Amino acid sequence: NAGVTQTPKFQVLKTGQSMTLQCAQDMNHNSMYWYRQDPGMGLRLIYYSASEGTTDKGEVPNGYNVSRLNKREFSLRLESAAPSQTSVYFCASSENVGALQKEQYFGPGTRLTVT
């Protein structure tokens, strides 16, 4: 039982390059999330998926796209990377109890630097 896995762990991009961050969970959770964490800013929600086939914007969606490929996998794509997207990215998943989300389980993070 691996929990939430993310790849890659580290990435350096040049401005304008694209990349996809991969996330997978093996806990059969309905909901999955992408966050970014910047110094002094806490966690900010980029996109989330309440169930397979649905995605919704979070607090800071601009410059990102997501795909909920199946129940296990939720990817985050940067089409044209910008230095402002330098951050640590966390994927998380959780189980629903009606409209309430139980605890979120986090991946180890991806450290992205855009030069």
Add this chain to the structure above:
Amino acid sequence: AQSVTQLDSQVPVFEEAPVELRCNYSSSVSVYLFWYVQYPNQGLQLLLKYLSGSTLVKGINGFEAEFNKSQTSFHLRKPSVHISDTAEYFCAVSDANFNKFYFGSGTKLNVKP
């Protein structure tokens, strides 16, 4: 929308002293409440959670938190901290109204020898 306020961005404390990290939230409807810990260069780890039942919740590493519905608070406490407790702590709320998770901005606990 829900908001989660962690009143202290940094808390310095000496080893073996007690500590309280404060968290307030804005919702008055059904919520689940959580505290997470993040050690340097690591992901977030669940410290404890309140889903229902007793308002005093015990977590890992000797931490506990008390859910106070009337004051919409969920403060985290530890009677005696260790150097190894140095980390950033995040309060989070799951809100039935919005089907979302909300995180506070974090409190950095710095335990000094």
